[in-house]
Amino acid sequence: MHPQSIIVIGSSNTDMVIKTEKFPLPGETLLGGEFFMFPGGKGANQAVAAARLGGNVTFITKIGNDIFGKQALQQFINEGIRTDLIIDDSEHPSGVALITVDAKGENTIVVAQGSNGVLTTQDLSKIKTEIEQHDILLMQLEIPMSTVLYAAQTASQQNKKVILNPAPAALLPDEIYKTLFLITPNESEAEIISGTKISNDESIKRVAQKIKDRGVKNVIITLGSRGVYVLTNVEEKFIPAPIVKAIDTTAAGDVFNGALTVAIAEGQSLSDAVIFANQAAAISVTKMGAQASAPFRKEISKETTSH
Numbered sequence: 036m037h038p039q040s041i042i043v044i045g046s047s048n049t050d051m052v053i054k055t056e057k058f059p060l061p062g063e064t065l066l067g068g069e070f071f072m073f074p075g076g077k078g079a080n081q082a083v084a085a086a087r088l089g090g091n092v093t094f095i096t097k098i099g100n101d102i103f104g105k106q107a108l109q110q111f112i113n114e115g116i117r118t119d120l121i122i123d124d125s126e127h128p129s130g131v132a133l134i135t136v137d138a139k140g141e142n143t144i145v146v147a148q149g150s151n152g153v154l155t156t157q158d159l160s161k162i163k164t165e166i167e168q169h170d171i172l173l174m175q176l177e178i179p180m181s182t183v184l185y186a187a188q189t190a191s192q193q194n195k196k197v198i199l200n201p202a203p204a205a206l207l208p209d210e211i212y213k214t215l216f217l218i219t220p221n222e223s224e225a226e227i228i229s230g231t232k233i234s235n236d237e238s239i240k241r242v243a244q245k246i247k248d249r250g251v252k253n254v255i256i257t258l259g260s261r262g263v264y265v266l267t268n269v270e271e272k273f274i275p276a277p278i279v280k281a282i283d284t285t286a287a288g289d290v291f292n293g294a295l296t297v298a299i300a301e302g303q304s305l306s307d308a309v310i311f312a313n314q315a316a317a318i319s320v321t322k323m324g325a326q327a328s329a330p331f332r333k334e335i336s337k338e339t340t341s342h
């Protein structure tokens with residue numbers, strides 16, 4: 036079967052990281068250690084993960100007229116992502132995250148959303164027809180909620196599948212739930228969305244049911260090294276992740292969502308798509324970095340994907 040087309044609408048950031056023995060106190064200047072610059076942003080991470088795994092991916096994001104935006108764009112092109120719908124912002128800088136990591140591996144992060152924060156419904160309404168032409172829409176919450184809602188409504192009105200990874204955690208507008216084919220919170224996001232604490236397996240199930248009752252077709256709660264809990268109209272089950280030695284879990288959720296979307300676009304069942312996504316995300320936690328750790332298709336082993 037010809038795989039369905041995927042459109043990711045979301046953020047793009049440049050992460051700038053300085054390693055330091057200890058964090059500076061207010062007013063203090065420190066000479067730190069090494070400096071690294073990485074492409075990031077949940078939207079970009081998920082688009083790159085999906086493209087590396089063989090997805091037919093269009094990415095919509097908003098970038099400033101600066102070196103960071105230009106570099107990000109080149110990176111998307113290198114990854115084989117369709118970029119012609121990316122929106123240029125002449126008024127705001129591209130999104131950046133300033134990150135410090137201390138000797139214990141703790142971090143502090145300050146994000147300047149820049150153009151991500153002004154990716155508006157008006158921007159999307161100009162390319163509504165192009166959005167509608169894609170089969171699956173994948174989004175996160177690093178762009179304005181009104182934009183996410185508009186895109187979700189636009190796609191679902193055309194009977195397209197909408198997948199929402201509700202990260203970073205935020206309360207969702209009531210109207211969005213019925214537009215969603217699938218929602219994929221992690222545990223803390225699921226708690227915030229549902230307003231219910233998770234303490235054991237029973238409460239995971241309760242939280243998933245509560246979210247599903249609002250009108251979402253399928254709910255997947257990701258559980259870190261434990262894998263996921265899936266709730267659909269026909270089944271509910273825990274699906275474990277492969278056991279690996281985790282080195283860096285940054286963007287595990289992003290790789291999971293990118294991979295899941297690719298498998299769904301290929302027509303795999305939700306269970307098989309989860310097995311594939313668990314595998315891809317597990318590989319990513321064995322490597323450093325966000326986009327850098329997203330695996331390529333050939334790295335995913337055949338036996339476990341062909342159930």
Ligand code: ADP
Nearest residue numbers: 221257258259260262276281287288313316317
């Ligand atoms: P987030 O990164 O958004 O907080 P999770 O921590 O739930 O989300 O991780 C998302 C997915 O990544 C998990 O469902 C699982 O597939 C995979 N994953 C995360 N941590 C590990 C780990 N230590 N070992 C194996 N897989 C992992």
